[in-house]
Amino acid sequence: MDKMSIRMARNIILVFIYSLIGLAAINYFHKEEEPNIKLESLKNKYAIKDSSTVDHSQFAELQKEFNTPQEVTSACLSCHNGTHKEIMASSHWNWERVSYIEGRGIKSIGKKNVLNNFCIGAESNEQACAKCHIGFGLNGDHFDFNNKRNVDCMVCHDQSETYLKGSSMAGYPDRTVNLTDVAKSVGSPKKSNCGACHFYGGGGNNVKHGDLEEGILGCSREVDVHMAGNGMDMECTACHTTKHHNISGKLYSVSSDNTNRVECESCHTNTPHHYELLNTHTAKVSCQACHIPTYSKVNATKMSWLWSDAGKLKDGKPYFEEDSLGNHDYMSIKGSFVWEKNVKPEYVWFNGTADHYLLGDKFDASEVVVMNKLNGSHSDKESKIIPVKVHRGDQIYDKKYKMLIQPKLYAPNVGDSAYWKDFNWETAAAAGMKRIGLPFSGDYGFAKTEMYWPINHMVSPKEESLSCSECHSSTNSRLANLNDFYLPGRDSNEFLDAIGRYSIIMAVMGVIIHGLARVFSTKLKLDTAPSMATGDMKD
Amino acid sequence: MRKEYIYKRFERFWHWSQASLIIFLSLTGFEVHDSIHVFGYNNAVMYHRVAAYLLLGLIVFAIFWHFTTGEWRQYIPTFKKLKDQLRYYSVGIFKNEPHPTNKSALHKLNPLQVLTYLSFKFVLIPLVVFTGILYMLHKHIDDNSIVVISNIPLDSIAIWHTFGAFMLITFLIVHVYMTTTGETVTSNIKAMITGYEEFEPGEEEEKESKKKPTLAS
Numbered sequence: 001m002d003k004m005s006i007r008m009a010r011n012i013i014l015v016f017i018y019s020l021i022g023l024a025a026i027n028y029f030h031k032e033e034e035p036n037i038k039l040e041s042l043k044n045k046y047a048i049k050d051s052s053t054v055d056h057s058q059f060a061e062l063q064k065e066f067n068t069p070q071e072v073t074s075a076c077l078s079c080h081n082g083t084h085k086e087i088m089a090s091s092h093w094n095w096e097r098v099s100y101i102e103g104r105g106i107k108s109i110g111k112k113n114v115l116n117n118f119c120i121g122a123e124s125n126e127q128a129c130a131k132c133h134i135g136f137g138l139n140g141d142h143f144d145f146n147n148k149r150n151v152d153c154m155v156c157h158d159q160s161e162t163y164l165k166g167s168s169m170a171g172y173p174d175r176t177v178n179l180t181d182v183a184k185s186v187g188s189p190k191k192s193n194c195g196a197c198h199f200y201g202g203g204g205n206n207v208k209h210g211d212l213e214e215g216i217l218g219c220s221r222e223v224d225v226h227m228a229g230n231g232m233d234m235e236c237t238a239c240h241t242t243k244h245h246n247i248s249g250k251l252y253s254v255s256s257d258n259t260n261r262v263e264c265e266s267c268h269t270n271t272p273h274h275y276e277l278l279n280t281h282t283a284k285v286s287c288q289a290c291h292i293p294t295y296s297k298v299n300a301t302k303m304s305w306l307w308s309d310a311g312k313l314k315d316g317k318p319y320f321e322e323d324s325l326g327n328h329d330y331m332s333i334k335g336s337f338v339w340e341k342n343v344k345p346e347y348v349w350f351n352g353t354a355d356h357y358l359l360g361d362k363f364d365a366s367e368v369v370v371m372n373k374l375n376g377s378h379s380d381k382e383s384k385i386i387p388v389k390v391h392r393g394d395q396i397y398d399k400k401y402k403m404l405i406q407p408k409l410y411a412p413n414v415g416d417s418a419y420w421k422d423f424n425w426e427t428a429a430a431a432g433m434k435r436i437g438l439p440f441s442g443d444y445g446f447a448k449t450e451m452y453w454p455i456n457h458m459v460s461p462k463e464e465s466l467s468c469s470e471c472h473s474s475t476n477s478r479l480a481n482l483n484d485f486y487l488p489g490r491d492s493n494e495f496l497d498a499i500g501r502y503s504i505i506m507a508v509m510g511v512i513i514h515g516l517a518r519v520f521s522t523k524l525k526l527d528t529a530p531s532m533a534t535g536d537m538k539d
Numbered sequence: 540m541r542k543e544y545i546y547k548r549f550e551r552f553w554h555w556s557q558a559s560l561i562i563f564l565s566l567t568g569f570e571v572h573d574s575i576h577v578f579g580y581n582n583a584v585m586y587h588r589v590a591a592y593l594l595l596g597l598i599v600f601a602i603f604w605h606f607t608t609g610e611w612r613q614y615i616p617t618f619k620k621l622k623d624q625l626r627y628y629s630v631g632i633f634k635n636e637p638h639p640t641n642k643s644a645l646h647k648l649n650p651l652q653v654l655t656y657l658s659f660k661f662v663l664i665p666l667v668v669f670t671g672i673l674y675m676l677h678k679h680i681d682d683n684s685i686v687v688i689s690n691i692p693l694d695s696i697a698i699w700h701t702f703g704a705f706m707l708i709t710f711l712i713v714h715v716y717m718t719t720t721g722e723t724v725t726s727n728i729k730a731m732i733t734g735y736e737e738f739e740p741g742e743e744e745e746k747e748s749k750k751k752p753t754l755a756s
Contacts, residue, residue, distance in 0.1 A: 007733070014552070029589055277584065468580035474573040486694030489573040489580060493698045500705030507709045511716035514628075521633035
């Protein structure tokens with residue numbers, strides 16, 4: 001063999017080795033997906049359902065006719081004779097909780113006294129709102145929170161699925177309920193128990209949360225991987241673990257503290273992915289942000305509520321209208337609504353603490369009033385990006401005192417100042433503000449408000465979690481509004497990019513001009529020399 | 540006709556691997572920058588990292604090679620004939636004048652190339668490599684793991700890294716064009732592929748080559 005062909009052979013071998021290395025690299029970095037051991041062991045753990053070994057239906061104490069719900073509670077307490085103390089320490093009972101709010105100090109706040117931009121507030125409307133109080137008889141400011149007979153055990157523990165709180169009955173059960181059947185059925189709370197209140201907040205299914213609604217019951221994995229009927233079918237209490245009736249997890253519509261929270265990481269750890277680059281995200285990005293691409297997957301949720309539209313009457317009577325999905329989009333008693341289904345969340349930084357609009361807070365009416373401010377920022381090490389539903393609306397405020405008004409909405413009868421009966425904002429505002437002990441000037445308007453609902457449920461199967469470019473994109477990043485940090489793909493320095501483009505264009509133009517000048521000035525020496533491979537080089 | 544072995548095997552391997560890695564890194568990198576869409580963002584990030592490690596490895600070998608073979612001497616800057624070289628590219632080349640400097644295994648680079656490649660090796664590559672490493676290790680990890688780099692804001696790292704990328708592409712364009720200014724349009728590229736470069740003997744050159752016999756001839 002001559003030199004030339006040796007060299008050729010060598011080159012061929014080099015190319016071969018090179019390709020081999022390339023193939024090896026591709027093979028190395030494209031592994032078949034391995035089973036996620038962490039996830040599989042969690043699945044095993046939660047596949048086994050707790051079943052109670054106690055059958056309440058056989059207990060002698062429950063073998064009788066119950067005429068009042070308090071009799072049932074007494075029967076419960078005759079065995080569980082200290083349990084009411086646990087209940088009475090809970091915010092489900094007290095509707096308020098002592099917490100520290102930065103800039104305000106220690107406050108006792110909760111459903112009792114915090115305003116929202118749905119039905120506004122409970123005070124003066126307890127008779128109706130107490131449908132979701134775990135007690136009997138909360139209908140004003142004189143409820144005895146120390147009377148253990150008024151604890152409603154059944155609403156959480158009924159397993160007959162027949163228990164139902166009456167409408168505007170101050171928390172008493174509906175008259176159709178067979179208390180004896182319910183009492184015999186009691187057991188550990190199921191989704192339907194929690195959902196009885198948490199699905200229907202704001203006056204209807206999925207009005208408030210967007211990620212908690214009756215569509216979750218028996219849903220598919222696409223709706224919620226954890227609670228799916230064809231999946232793990234986990235109960236609320238699987239994650240919202242409970243000790244002594246202190247249920248973990250909290251809702252920041254009324255909560256403020258970064259304590260007793262439920263976090264995905266408690267089970268899934270903060271390194272749940274095989275791919276290390278995804279795991280590094282978990283320091284700044286909540287699991288929910290990527291794994292809940294949309295919420296309200298089954299039924300629509302309320303995105304907007306304009307109280308300023310309320311009060312229109314037809315022939316002197318209140319009426320309602322429905323949108324294409326069959327949801328009320330106008331009600332004389334409440335105003336106009338916008339409903340949406342399969343909603344993409346908005347995203348905010350959140351460190352687990354929140355501030356709230358508290359009664360009496362003054363504001364500038366040109367600004368949007370934030371009902372619950374979720375604290376956080378990129379620079380805060382505790383903060384993560386979380387998905388939220390933002391509910392926007394307007395509601396009545398006092399133009400002179402520059403504060404939101406707690407109106408009296410509900411009363412059983414006309415002429416008792418309730419807006420839902422009289423459609424008179426002035427008397428409703430006066431009655432509500434009198435009840436909470438704040439002044440009302442008589443001059444009212446409607447202030448724009450926003451409320452933030454962290455989205456934690458309706459986790460999608462992993463195949464449907466967000467792809468990188470949902471956020472890492474300069475054109476329609478989901479994080480377009482979070483501008484306090486540099487996000488690769490979304491952000492760029494316009495000045496630098498302009499310089500870069502200019503530099504490349506100049507280079508291309510330069511070589512073209514230089515090349516053309518060479519062509520025209522001289523004849524370029526093209527490959528006139530004999531090729532290497534042909535004869536005369538062999539010597 | 541003079542034919543000379545200029546580029547050794549490792550040198551050619553290094554050159555072409557580096558070239559392909561830089562082109563690949565530009566493609567994937569500008570996809571991460573959301574300027575182009577080729578591989579998909581997820582893949583682009585992954586490939587960019589893999590290629591970055593390969594380039595780092597290659598650079599280590601190249602540095603080793605430069606020192607063990609003494610090839611680093613090729614890069615000792617000289618201003619001798621720099622002016623002639625500049626004049627050649629701006630005037631002489633259009634008049635069919637001969638190259639002002641001769642290429643040989645001992646003098647592969649003309650004075651302008653020396654300066655260009657020196658700044659490539661000492662400014663551009665270190666810039667992208669250093670910012671690239673910072674970028675790659677830039678993560679905020681919570682209590683259970685180590686915080687590697689968190690105090691340098693990512694935007695300043697990213698901006699310098701992107702700047703380096705733009706400069707590399709600019710270099711690449713001019714560099715590729717300059718290869719056509721050899722004896723023939725393709726003689727330089729052929730030399731970088733085979734190692735051998737052909738020179739058509741001009742009068743000057745013949746004298747020179749008689750004075751200084753080169754390695755391969």
